[in-house]
Amino acid sequence: MGNIIYSLVWLIVLIFISFWIAGIAAGFYIIILPFTVCIEGLSGLTDFLLSVIQFPRYCAKGMVDGTGFN
Template identity: 75%
Template structure:
């Protein structure tokens, strides 16, 4: 029963939090990525933003597995 509960919690996180955060991060990622060619230290920021954009995938995997926090 705990797996079903965790899956529902992950679904709620996916819909109400992960999609919004990933969408905002994707916009910044697209804007900043071309500047990493000229400004090398920005590559760390773009790597972080890419991980944030992939947060919905993490939530979906956790939801399907019924994984806890």
């Protein structure tokens, strides 16, 4: 069991920050993804957006483990 304070901080970050950032990134990801077929240079951007979309998972993992911001 990790530190309960870190778990609460991760919960706050999850609810108030990561859902919003991931939602905005998902919108851009959906719009840009079809263009990667024609423009190969956009694949790096879509890979980055996909990692941003997975930010809530990272926050939830930190919350469950009770780990710090390492």
